[in-house]
Amino acid sequence: MKKKVWISIAVVALIGLLVGVNIYRASNQEVLSVETATVEERELTGNVMVPGTLSLSQEYFVYYVPENGQVEAVLVKEGDKVEEDTPLLRYENEQLQLEKEQNALSLESSYLQINRIKDQIDDLDEKEKDLEDQLGKEEAENQVDAERDQLKTDLKVADLEARQVQLQKETIESKIDNLVVTSENAGTVLSIDEEAIKGISQTPILHIGNPEELIVKGTISEYDSLKIIEDQAVTLRSDVLTDKEWKGKVEKVSYLPIQNETVAVSGEETAVQYSIEVSIDDKNIEAKPGFKLIMDIETEKRSALAVPLEAVKQDGENYYVYTVEEGKAVRNDVEIGTASDEFMEIKTGLKSGAKVIINPSEEVRDNVEVNEK
Template sequence: MAGTVLSIDKEAVKGITQTSILHIGKADEYVVKGLISEYDSLKIDEKQPVILRSDVIPDKEWKGTVTKVSLLPEQTENGMGTEDTAVQYPIEVSIDAKDMEAKPGFKLIMEIETEKRHVQAIPLEAVSQDGVKYYVFVIKEGKAIRKEVKMGATSEEFMELKSGLEKGEEVIINPPDQLQNDMEVSVK
């Protein structure tokens, strides 16, 4: 095997412990190992694309590919898990980049697209909440009109709009707290 020696366990060499004697790694072939929920294990397959990020290197991202999704969940000390423990499945991702700045042992964030669909969405900054109800303000004839909306999935920037607005209606982004229904507004 060709690679770089990453660590040597001197206790194992002397026969004191029953662990791996040494770890060998290849600096140009990285594999990320992680865990996914049982729900995601049904949606993630081998060869799916993955975007990898690190909190340590925030301005970089790398592309990868799912290479393995385990058929069995991670084993716990008590067996397969109990009612109270979340079932998680091991996953492996190969990183396409050969010039990876991260080092072995870094924690990476894996973004795997599990579902893709086209929906109507509005910016998060336009949506307000009153109890369990969501609403937005639209502009109609120079006035702010409060409209209740039904929302769906949320991303970092948008919320899925399920109902409540008509095509072409303009929403007010970051409405001020003092904005009231039927109040006159000017568009900038």
């Protein structure tokens, strides 16, 4: 009996000790210091980030055309500045020259034939007048009508043949004119490929462009094509020049999707892509054509209730923040919206003016006493 009494006394004493310790800890617990921010209307921007390649805004290539013959001479050199229609290179084509001479002979022959038939018609008219004096008008017409009809038919045929030869002449002259290749636009001769001149390489003979006018080319998804429009502001960055960034704007978004020849042949469906071009405000950009850039495109700008990104916590599919109310942390479930680099839009769950805790530690829980720094 005494043993049970002593056990009961020990249990009561242990419970009292634990209660006392908890009371002591609670009375001496330090109030957590937290950093807060005010919930308020802020200007938020929506962004789309896509990769791109720095390219010349105006460039074109001149390829070897076997049908034109052999390249007789390149009329420019690397570094030359050219204007539109400046002669670039000249082909030599002996076959075309021979065709031109043969055509000239055929055309001359056709005109001789036409003139000969006209002379025969004139002679027939004289003959008809002589017959009128001898046999009368009606008999004279009967004797020459058949011959006149034949000559008129011959004249039409000769005229058609002459017109065909004339068309051949125009075609040949056009081909000869094409033997001298002229520039499509003003620019600078960037490269000349000697192997391509000889027809050995399939690369362009000439590469002409304007190195002072650069753009960034890339592709965007069908989803992003609904948000990106012309004149939107763009920030450009490079993984190579990490300390640099450049400003620009969207110049062009294609209306039609990019055609994928591989998909067309295989019949497989892939994501639809649209081409995009971005101009650069800085004309002295350190990057070179071919550099890979990141295009950070600003798709929207508006005011909304927002908090710093560091204040928002996630619990599964739900989001929440801690606010400070009467010296205690209070958990608030929220519905988020658009995020910028620094802030998160809050659609529901908070009111303007509330204080939210930034980077709440694991010690911050609902109803814990806190002190704002």
